[in-house]
Amino acid sequence: MSRNHVSATVNGDQVEFLCETGQTLLEALRDELRLTGTKEGCGTGDCGACSVIVDGRLVCACLMLAVEAEGKAIQTIEGMATGETLHPLQRKFIEHAALQCGICTPGILIAARSLLERNPNPTEDEVRYWLAGNLCRCTGYHKIVDAVLDAAREMRGG
Amino acid sequence: MSATLKYQEKELKLVGTRPLRPDGVDKVTGRARFxxxxxxxxxxxxxxxxxxxxxxxxxxxxxxxxxxxxxxxxxxxxxxxxxxxxxxxxxxxxxxxxxxxxxxxxxxxxxxxxxxxxxxxxxxxxxxxxxxxxxxxxxxxxxPHAIDVVEAMKPGAPLLHEHQYTQGVKPKPDRPSNVAKRLEFGHGDIAAGFRQAEVIVEREFNTKPVHQGYIExxxxxxxxxxxxxxxxxxxxxxxxxxxxxxxxxxxxxxxxxxxxxxxxGGGFGGxxxxxxxxxxxxxxxxxxxxxxxxxxxxxxxxxTGPTSGANVKVKLGCTRDGKITAAEAELNFQAGAFPGSSVNQASMCAFTRYDLANVRIVGHDVTVNRPKVAAYRAPGAPIAVFGVESVIDEMAKKLGIDPIEFRLRNAAKEGTQTYYGPKLGPIGYIQTLEAARAHPHYRAPLGPNQGRGVATGFWFNIGNETTCSLNLQEDGTLTLMLGTIDVAGGSRASMAMMVAEELGIEFDRVRPFVGDTASLGFNFLTAGSRGTFASGMASVIAARQVIEKLRQRVAKIREVPLEAVAWKDGHARPVDATVAQFAPMSLPEIARMAGKTGGTIAGHAEINAQGAGPGFGTHIVDVEVDKETGAVKILRYTVVQDVGKAIHPAYVEGQLQGGAVQGIGWALNEEYVYGEDGVLQNPGFLDYRIPVASDLPFIDTVIVEVPNPNHPYGVRGCGEVPIIAPMAAIANAIENAIGLRLCEQPLSPPRVLKAIDEAAAARR
The missing domain is CATH 3.90.1170.50 (Aldehyde oxidase/xanthine dehydrogenase, a/b hammerhead)
Known part of the structure; x- marks a missing residue:
């Protein structure tokens, strides 16, 4: 089976990979680039565990073909912290015990960052509806919502 | 060895605080490997x-x-x-x-x-x-296949296993059956109990299989x-x-x-x-x-999974002043393709929140053409309790007694004889009921089409085979190798906290890991809410062994009798000046000299932990029913639970919140849908709808702590109880909102709307 050559930017780094035409961006990230922080929970765009940012848009990496990543800038969980310094959302998730098993955590962090970039001062309802595409089976979302609101507060300097 | 360590009340420095979990950074950076x-x-x-x-x-x-x-x-x-x-x-x-x-x-x-x-x-x-x-x-x-549990039980139903004859029936049946097992529990005289009853409520309930729904x-x-x-x-x-x-x-x-x-990435029994x-x-x-x-x-x-769907019949007899005289249930559980449902556990949990003289339960484990069921958080209990707590609520209403007061009049307490065997030890059921009654939630005003429901749950909790190794490293830090999986709740953190508390050192001096199968002796699964109870006990035993060895080394180094050496705040110190005077030694000082004073210091535990403490919880929920669509919105939710001792309260809250929300999903939306052809029609998260953030309010938690006498810190285990009550609590709240008793789970918009329409038609 012939494979396609794709060039893209991932977390600021220029990358190249080969993929089958039917492979998803999620498979390319995980299996070709070995960036396994992005998770597969369903493969059908229903759980949000594979959330990544592509050219500024929040997408499910399982719903995008890898070949469509040509020339795109992709951000994944591996690029969220700066060196040893965690993003405020990452820090607040730990402080608020907003993660348990952690399988949904990368996707939720990516989605939450995307929210705060658009809306630095969300209400509880806005957080809940923005994150409605990210399933978590452990926490009941209580501490996740708390952590996002607290991180937003801190990032606003309040 | 079979082990229990008795509860000792003492001043705590670390246990009960909220340090950051050791697996946290890996999980927020994508480094954690699933x-x-x-x-x-x-x-x-x-x-x-x-x-x-x-x-x-x-x-x-x-x-x-x-x-x-x-x-x-x-x-x-x-x-x-x-x-x-x-x-x-x-x-x-x-x-x-x-x-x-x-x-x-x-x-x-x-x-x-x-x-x-x-x-x-x-x-x-x-x-x-x-x-x-x-x-x-x-x-x-x-x-031809059999999907429905009631249909599968009938003679002549399509048979899954020709060699399967119903166990628990005498004499042995002469033909095979899908009923793999009949079991019976009870005590007292059920017929006499119903004769004493002045009011009887009898209802039949049906539930669908639901999946554990772990995201990984x-x-x-x-x-x-x-x-x-x-x-x-x-x-x-x-x-x-x-x-x-x-x-x-x-x-x-x-x-x-x-x-x-x-x-x-989540398991919940699956x-x-x-x-x-x-x-x-x-x-x-x-x-x-x-x-x-x-x-x-x-x-x-x-x-994989799921849990059983079931048919449940409940009959309750009561005096007019609110004393239950008889409690009877029949539980028919789908086992899936092979026998082994949780009907046994469901039977034992059905009424064990009440002190009852006359109980009878019959259970059936029934094979049907569905995936073999697996455990799901307090396996079976939510199904039986949906029926029982619905009937309890209806009885309280008939008698004109407040539902919490009705439960208090019949509540199990220390010394209550269960109908399946043991007498209950010190438990906190009454305390959870009283805390719920005193909570502002219980008195908050409600609007039109809104209703409040209460329900309660009980789970045994278990101990079992557990091992661990605690190795003192040469700089005085420690590695704790555990044999129980940290299934998400943060048990690694809890175990390290108990070890650090024992040793009188800081939390981050103890690094916990889960070892592979070659590194430790056999451990039972993390199930039955046993992790923090059993592995916590093993960790404390290992820590106390290390302390004993540390004292021995210091006695040798300082040339004093062992009895003269006390361990306090991370140091070996003189017990008092009258026995011996010597310069105290810190943990790092002793560790650095360990090689020359007898070799590496380590503690090990290989135990079968005994004495798990039963857990009880009381839930309050407010709902609003949309009479146009049948949709039920959760407005407010409070979980009150006796956990014995919350080692890390934030992680205990997380268990209570997460368990309650799984129960909310079970109550309102989740179900396996099979077609006439026996093919599963909704094998995905789009059509099998688990709760999302926008479905829910914050889940308030009240932690009650009645120590388990058989754990050094009083731990009972807390992960399973919170899923038991939600289904019944929500059904009770819907009944209070719109006056209709719904007995078919899930209480989804089509079902609720159908009930509303049927009631309206009946009035016309």
Whole structure:
């Protein structure tokens, strides 16, 4: 089976990979680039565990073909912290015990960052509806919502 | 050794605080490695061919075309696995039979459900493996199937197992049946109890199977070497139990399989059993390559879990002043394709919140053409309690008694004789009821179409086989190797906290890990809310051994009697000046000298933990019913639970919130939907709808602490109780909102609307 050559930017780094035409961006990230922080929970765009940012848009990496990543800038969980310094959302998730098993955590962090970039001062309802595409089976979302609101507060300097 | 460590009240520095979990940074940066994140050089991808039929005899399986496909390295079918005799083993709260395990992982005579594995292939890539599956030819003789539990129990229903005769019936029945087992619990005189009753309420309930819904599909990686050794990386709640199951079905020595547990992306009882693990080892053995197998979400829904659907009948008799005189129930549980549902546990949990003189419960474990059920958080209890707490609520209303007051008048307490065996020890049920009654939530005003519901839950909690090693390192820090999986709740943190508390040192001086199966002796699964109870006890034993050795070293170094050396705040100090005077030594000082004073210092525990303390909870929920659509909105939710002692309160709150929300999903939306053809119609998160953030309010928690006398810090275990009450609490709230008693789960918009429409039609 012939494979396609794709060039893209991932977390600021220029990358190249080969993929089958039917492979998803999620498979390319995980299996070709070995960036396994992005998770597969369903493969059908229903759980949000594979959330990544592509050219500024929040997408499910399982719903995008890898070949469509040509020339795109992709951000994944591996690029969220700066060196040893965690993003405020990452820090607040730990402080608020907003993660348990952690399988949904990368996707939720990516989605939450995307929210705060658009809306630095969300209400509880806005957080809940923005994150409605990210399933978590452990926490009941209580501490996740708390952590996002607290991180937003801190990032606003309040 | 069988172990209990008695509870000692003492001043605590660390236990009860909220340090940051040691697995936190890895989990927020994407570094934490889950089942599907492991890879080996030269690995193949394994995929499973599954039955499209609910019940069919397998006439033939032809794998020759698949094997001929370039890139295909191995195919396994029933012919690659030995027949297993009937032999039972414990898996969490449930029992398994190896005859069934080997048939569930790979069909033999018949396929018994949509999704039942028939063959597995290993190929150089995912797309080749999928192409190979399409080339396997299977000839079926399709048979009529049985899906509904009540229908399956009837004589003449399509039969799953010709060799299955109902156990627990005397004399032995003369024909096989889908009813694998009949069981009965009770005490007192049920007929006399109903004769004393002045008011009787009787209701029938039906529930659908629901899935554990962990977000991480099952995933494993196996590598079998030519010398007969196997390594396995897998997402599991019990790596020692998985090893035992693989060794058995593959006929290997236990010590020749080494299982390394990965981070687990949720389990809730659903990762207590092997599915692909033995297939991956067999494919690796046959191909000579490592084999990785990751389930799709569709496979997770069609072929793993779920919990039972059930038919439940409850009858309650009561005096006019609110004393229950008789309690009777019949529980008919779907077991799935093989026997072994949680009907036993459900029976024992049904009424064990009340002090009752006359109880009778009959349970049936019924095989149907659905996936074999697995444990799901307090297995069975939510189903029985949905019925019982609905009837309790209806009875309270009939008698004009406040529902919490009614429960208090009949509440179980220390000394209550259960109808299944033991007398209850010190428990906190009454305290949870009183805390709920005193909570502002219970008095908050409600609007139109809004209602408040209350329900309660009980779970046994368990102890069991547990080991750990605590190694003092040369700089005075410690590594704690645990044998119980941290299934998400943060048990690694809790165990390290108890060890640091014992040693009087800071939390971050103790680094906890979960060891592989070669590093420690056997551990039972993390199930039954046993992790922090049993592994906590083992950790405390290991810590106390280390302290004893530290004192011995200091006695030797300082040349004083052992009795003169006390351990306090991370230092060896003189007990008092009258016995001996010596300069105190810190943990790092002793550790640095350990090599020269007798060698490395370590503590070990190999125990069978006894004395788990039962847990009780009381839930309050407010709902609003949309009479146009039938949608039920959760407005407010409060969980009150006796946890014995919250080692890390934030993680205990997380258990209470997460469990309650799983219960909310069970109550309102989740269900398996099968077509007439016996095929599962909703094997995905779009059509099997678990709760999302916008469905929910904040979940308030009240932690009650009545210490378990059989744990050094009073721990009971807390993970399972919170899923038990929500279904009944929500049904009770809906009844209070719109005056209709709903007895069919899920209480989804179509069902609620139908009930509203039928009630309106009846009034006309």
């Amino acid at each position: 089942g599907a994140d492991y890879n080996l050089p030269g690995q193949l991808i394994g995929k499973v061919l599954r039955s499209p039929h609910a019940l069919a005899r397998i006439k033939s399986i032809d794998t020759s075309a698949a094997l001929a496909l370039p890139g295909v390295k191995a195919v396994v079918t029933r012919d690659d696995f030995a027949e297993m005799p009937d032999e039972m083993a414990a898996v969490g709260e449930l029992m398994i039979n190896f005859r069934d395990v080997t048939r569930n992982m790979m069909a033999r005579e018949k396929v018994l459900y949509d999704g039942h594995p028939l063959a597995a292939v290993a190929a150089t890539g995912e797309s080749v493996a999928r192409a190979a599956l399409a080339l396997i030819k299977v000839e079926y003789e399709v048979l 599909p099952q995933a494993c990686l196996a590598s079998y070497s030519a010398d007969g050794q196997a390594e396995l990386w897998t997402s599991t709640q019990g790596h020692f139990v998985f090893r035992a199951q693989c060794a058995k079905v593959l006929q290997m020595d236990v010590s020749k399989i080494r299982v390394t547990p990965t981070e687990i 990762k207590n059993n092997i599915y692909n693990e033995a297939l991956a080892i067999a494919l690796s053995r046959k191909s000579g390559h490592p084999v990785k197998m990751v389930m799709t979400r569709e496979e997770v829904f069609s072929s």
